[in-house]
Amino acid sequence: MELIIVIAVIVGILLLVIGAICKSPFNYPYFEKYIDVTGRRNPQVSELLDEFISKDRMVQINRHQQLIEQWKSDCQQKVQESKLHNLRQRQYEDAIDDTHAYRFTLYRRQTKYKQVNYTKTAYKVNNDIASYTCDYSYLANRNTELSKIGYETSLKKYFSKQQRCLMTSQLRRQIIERDNYTCQICGRYMPDEFGLEVDHIVPVAKGGKSVPSNLQVLCIKCNRSKHDKWWFENNNQIHQS
Ligand SMILES: [Zn+2]
Incomplete structure (x- = not known):
């Protein structure tokens, strides 16, 4: 009886160790940005991204892109050195997600109320309303276009204004x-x-x-x-x- 328990424990530990070894060690470093759209009706994501780029001038984005490149070369190094070369190579390739590297979540701040000792207390919550992702080249191209108009406004507004004059x-x-x-x-x-x-x-x-x-x-x-x-x-x- 005791022997069975000992064997079961050893098998359990072995399974945990194998599981831990086979688990992918690669986590893609996504860029996350939360954009407050409180009080904006029908927020349009292309315009919000233009506003973000105009403010940021690609500083955060380029820095993050470097981080992604660094992550890739670190991973390749890890794959090279690993004894489970083929498995790690596959896991690394699965982890790469350049097309969705940049994630933007729109949220609204909302005031809610709760009852505490018979008095109404206000508290704020953030409600995510939508998430969008894009790759680096979308942002870089957008930045090039925006720089041509001196970051004056979003591309949509600029173009509309020009065409409306005509x-x-x-x-x-x-x-x-x-x-x-x-x-x-x-x-x-x-x-x-x-x-x-x-x-x-x-x-x-x-x-x-x-x-x-x-x-x-x-x-x-x-x-x-x-x-x-x-x-x-x-x-x-x-x-x-
Ligand atoms: Zn009609």
Whole structure:
């Protein structure tokens, strides 16, 4: 009986040791940034990242990128020296996650109340509302573009402003007459121009220009539903998790 217990204990310890040895020693060093969006309606992640880059000027990001490179060379060293070379190599490759290296979590501060000894006490909590990840090149490219406009504002705002200046009342009149006061999606005729909007077929945020070939007449209803659809397609380089 005692022998069985001793054997069981030895087997248990052996299993633990083997488990510990086979466990991956590689943990990818993700970049984590929390962005406070309290009081902002519909926070747009591409704009928030532009704001972060404009403030940071790639200081934190480049420093972190160096850390990732250092981590990689340390890991390669470990793989080389390891007696479990093949296993470690596989584990190292599994751990690398460059496409999601940079993680940004948006949160709101919220005041909550609790009852303590018959008095209401306020306390703050942070609510994460969304997480986005991207790779280093997205941020680096964004930084290059932002530096060209002197970090004046986010790329979206800058580009929109520029294109809106080109959207003159003359051009608007030209499009309305060309499209004969008619919504190009549902065919509604609006001779009094009430609820009539001139729409960018490719949105300004996606690189669409204020030129006749990219403009059309839409009724307010069709324009709204089109706009909602575009927003999700607008951020395909950033992954929501
Ligand atoms: Zn319509």
